[in-house]
Amino acid sequence: MKSIGKDASLEISGHRVQLRLISQKEIELIRQWRNQDHIRVWFKYAEIISPAKHKAWWEAYQQRDNDLMFIIWQKAQTRPIGTVALYDIDLNAGSAEFGRLLIAAADHRGKGLAQEASQVLIDWARQELSLTRIYLEVHMHNAPAIAIYKKLGFSELGSCGQFFKMKLRFPLGQCR
Ligand SMILES: CC(C)(COP(=O)(O)OP(=O)(O)OC[C@H]1O[C@@H](n2cnc3c(N)ncnc32)[C@H](O)[C@@H]1OP(=O)(O)O)[C@@H](O)C(=O)NCCC(=O)NCCS
Numbered sequence: 001m002k003s004i005g006k007d008a009s010l011e012i013s014g015h016r017v018q019l020r021l022i023s024q025k026e027i028e029l030i031r032q033w034r035n036q037d038h039i040r041v042w043f044k045y046a047e048i049i050s051p052a053k054h055k056a057w058w059e060a061y062q063q064r065d066n067d068l069m070f071i072i073w074q075k076a077q078t079r080p081i082g083t084v085a086l087y088d089i090d091l092n093a094g095s096a097e098f099g100r101l102l103i104a105a106a107d108h109r110g111k112g113l114a115q116e117a118s119q120v121l122i123d124w125a126r127q128e129l130s131l132t133r134i135y136l137e138v139h140m141h142n143a144p145a146i147a148i149y150k151k152l153g154f155s156e157l158g159s160c161g162q163f164f165k166m167k168l169r170f171p172l173g174q175c176r
Helices: 024-035 051-063 113-128 143-152
Strands: 011-013 017-021 068-074 079-090 095-103 133-139 155-160 163-169
Touching: 011 113, 017 113, 024 051, 024 079, 068 113, 079 113, 095 113, 113 143, 133 143, 143 163
Parallel strands: 095 133
Antiparallel strands: 011 017, 017 068, 068 079, 079 095, 133 163, 155 163
């Protein structure tokens, strides 16, 4: 069974953003971002996350070898602006789930930074992890997120409650 490690030095670089694996020092910042009403409403688990619940999540996350969560840094201002993740990574099956995408502050939104962060992560997963399929779930009324995912090449598989399931399959012959 193949597995991945959480290499603390891992950095994935785009034109305007850089992705770095989350570390202990960002955990409280992530909880605060995730608990903002206009952010949490779009996630399947939409409740306020308590410090104790978040600590338990962080401890479990560190034990999982199939879950990579990144802070999105804006290169120009060397500042953390959001998160994105790949989880349920199955190297044998060549598949993963994409999610936990957020851009925290309104003044960073609408600039294409979420799309760029998503694209560089997907490109990296395809090249470095040899993934061939990526899945995600998105709230059916989350128009900005759906717009990004469609531009990245995701297509709808169906719906479950208020969420669309989407899939990105890389064309055969173009993966390493
Ligand atoms: C979803 C989210 C990450 C997008 O961040 P962002 O930085 O604004 O995203 P981008 O600027 O890269 O792209 C947004 C795209 O959505 C489009 N968009 C924005 N509002 C839209 C709307 N109401 N209808 C359709 N498209 C819309 C924008 O035009 C843009 O596309 P363009 O580049 O072609 O113009 C951000 O809104 C967020 O953090 N939301 C809360 C958490 C969340 O919903 N996460 C996703 C969970 S699946």
